[in-house]
Amino acid sequence: MGIKDRLKTGIQKNLNQRYIKRLLGIMSVKPVLYAYGKTFPSASDRYLNIFTIESLKKAYSGSNRPVGYGSLFVPFEMFYALGITPFLPEVMAGFTAGLGLAPQTLKEASSNWYSQDLCTFHRSASGAVELDLFPRPDYIITSNLACDAAQKSFYMHSLKYDIEKNFYLIDVPYRYSEESLRYLTSQIKNICTDICSKTGKKLDISMFEEAIKLSNELRKLAIEVGSLRKTLVNYPPSFNGLNFIMPFHGLAGTKEAVILYKEIYKDLKKYLDKQHKEGPDRNKPAKRILWLHLKPYYRNEIFDILYRENCRVVFEEINHVYWPELDYKKPFESLAKKMLSNFLAGSIDNRIDITLKAARDYKADGTILFSHWGCRQSNGGARIIKDSLKKLNIPTLVLDGDCVDQSNSSQGQVKTRLQGFIEILNS
Amino acid sequence: MTQDIRNTENPDKIKNKVNDIEYFFSSTLSPVNKKGAIGWFCTYMPEELIIAGGFIPVRIFGRKKIIKSESYFPINFCPYIKSGWESLLAAADNFRALIFTNSCDGMRRFFDITSKYLDRMPSYLLDVPHLKNNEAIDFFAGNTGDMKMFIEKLNGKKIDDKDIENAIRLTNKKRRLLKEYSRIFNKLSHLIDISTYYKVMELSMISDPEIFMDNLERYLDFIGNIDKTSTGNGVSLQSDHMNSPAIMIIGNFIAEEKLWEMLSKMNLKLASEDLCTSNRYFEKQVVTDDNKNLLKSIAERYLNKPQCMRMANLSSKLAEIENNIVKNKIKGVIFITLKFCDNMLYSFPLLKQRLNDMGIPVLYLDIEYNNFSEGQVKTRVQAFLEML
DSSP states (O other): OOHHHHHHHHHHHTOSHHHHHHHHHHHTSHHHHHHHHTTSSSHHHHHHHHHHHHHHHHHHHSSSOOEEEEOTTSOTHHHHHHTOEEEOHHHHHHHHHHTTOHHHHHHHHHHTTOOTTSOHHHHHHHHHHHTTOSOOOSEEEEEOSSOSHHHHHHHHHHHHTTOGGGEEEEOOOSSOSHHHHHHHHHHHHHHHHHHHHHHTOOOOHHHHHHHHHHHHHHHHHHHHHHHHHTTOOOOOTTOOGGGGHIIIIITTTSHHHHHHHHHHHHHHHHHHHHHHHHOOOSSSOOEEEEEESOOOOSSOSHHHHHHHTTEEEEEEGGGOOOSOOOOTTSHHHHHHHHHHTOTTSSOHHHHHHHHHHHHHHTTOSEEEEEEETTOHHHHTTHHHHHHHHHTTTOOEEEEEEOSSOGGGSOHHHHHHHHHHHHHHHHO | OHHHHHHOOOHHHHHHHHTOHHHHTHHHHSOOOSSOEEEEOOTTSOHHHHHHTTOEEEEOOOOSOSSGGGGTSOSSSOHHHHHHHHHHHHHGGGOSEEEEEOOSHHHHHHHHHHHHHTTTSOEEEEOOOSOOSHHHHHHHHHHHHHHHHHHHHHHTOOOOHHHHHHHHHHHHHHHHHHHHHHHHHHHTTTTSOHHHHHHHHHHHHHSOHHHHHHHHHHHHHHHHHHHHHHHHHGGGGOOGGGGSOEEEEEESSOOOHHHHHHHHTSSOEEEEEEOTTTHHHHSSOOOOOTTSOHHHHHHHHHHHSSOOTTSSOHHHHHHHHHHHHHHTTOOEEEEEEETTOHHHHHHHHHHHHHHHHHTOOEEEEEEOSSOOOHHHHHHHHHHHHHHO
């Protein structure tokens, strides 16, 4: 049994916060951490896993207070500038799937009256909160960006931990306008000021400047990585762009994110250089897939099937850099602009614009929209997205499934539908 | 006519008359629509501005069976939205325009679908904040100003302050009358069927407000007299129903006629409610002030009315519910949600916990729309009432 399987089995058998802390304590000892890192075939995967463990260790340690829960699309630059150790429950829900813990967390959520019709990212996270698996937060910052779920489930967490007064909802307007920008900027500034008044620290603008400069570096590197991928076909083994959602958001504003994206760039550049040297496979060029939404985080066959069938996921919408370069001299306004620029805010046209652009830029032969159970905001737009891509003669597969709950996704059906779609691409 | 009924001592006859909607609301029910209708969906949409623009605000109830709509939305999607879309696909010509709100993820996507596939229909989405502090009120007032411009463009008529003032007066009066109706209904719940009550509520949202209010005043006059009579010598108008435990219904867009008819036939005393189809619509007046901008007054009312579960602060929502439970001596709560309503589903664990703390039992029902499975729901409600 390899180290990863041992970890998985250990945590499944000892599902409690104390064990998680102990495990993270052992894992984050440098030699162990690097030995663990070496089990990953590429440098980017290695750094991704090392930084993730270090980030979790900080949140769980108890000595890096305050800890703040953040939902995926809040600007984490503000956490780092305020000295808050971030913790991302939605990302952790993905881990519950990967570690095989979701059956227990989802069961716990159900027994606490969370309906099975709700998104499993939020249900699993809520179950984990009920089971006391997550570190206790001091602050919770969430937004209505993308979907209704985070603001509700995070609010419940604030009540569970009795920190309702430290719960902040960033209310992101539907449209991007001067008024919206003012409204949002003011909210972000007020939240930061309020947290400072509670922590007794002075609002340190230089910390915001630093976080925003680092965030801009990440942005620049992510764009460069995206550029490489426009022609790249063969990727490092086990590379999956859908794994980088945590650093792309949760580490924005840190040196770690910059290091990681430099590694991703180097890894992919190496493969692109090799590809250029060997020349394209003209006999059987790979089919290029644009991926929308997320993926199942438990063990599944989707990407193996695609690889075997000579299909490559050339880009994922979640890796799209949607925001402009941030002005570190106007930190609050910049972060507000970042949020308002999110293509999942407002009209579906925002998402369609970036989808069509990505389809053209990455020369997509087909698109797969993973239809995660309970994700109304994404699935509700599937028909329009499909019809819009059809106008470019790009077929779309709306693949029903569940990112977290394996029992809510039929592997056989997924396989059949994927194969049917691949036949269309090859016809 | 009123006198005849008051002198009649047959409670059945009185009950039949009280529930004769077609008689009392004959003008409202006549299909006359000269001003043009603007369709709307959510109680956060300020009707005042539609009226001020010279249009009739008509809430879309989506009574159509879902057939074509299935190909536009996923399976696990709000059945009201699907049904609303089905209605629009069948009869969009009934509307001059549509106004949506960003109430929830579903509504945002509904607006997108309408904008794409009914692209000749003028449609607008009003951005409603989730917060209700002063900044949110100012922001919302600005958004209603934008909505006003959308309405002005429809018929090229500028909406001035006088138009808005008149519309506020009219809408406030409708709210007052509906509140009075709700009060009498709670008192005479043995006479007024639940289905009648909600039918009147529905009419208030889909009809010319002046014609409706005229009918409602006449109706209130009639039932108000019965109320006085029964207060005087009410023994003959009482029933076992009066001794049944007081129930509160909490839900979202619950407009299921078969459900109301079913509940009307049961020994259920509906003493309080928290629904998009009743109190969230009529509670709280727009208070104007000479020094205040009218749009701001409207924004204040809408953000501070009994809130939908979509709003940020669920604790204040729970406080509203708790007050109603105490005030109306509620013994049990029926929580009814349309399937796949995330805002409702997320609020339930919290509500359940609070109700447990208060010692109030709750029945959880999630239902489809226009596809009501009466047998199953009836059994569960009966068991719940027996338990109480």
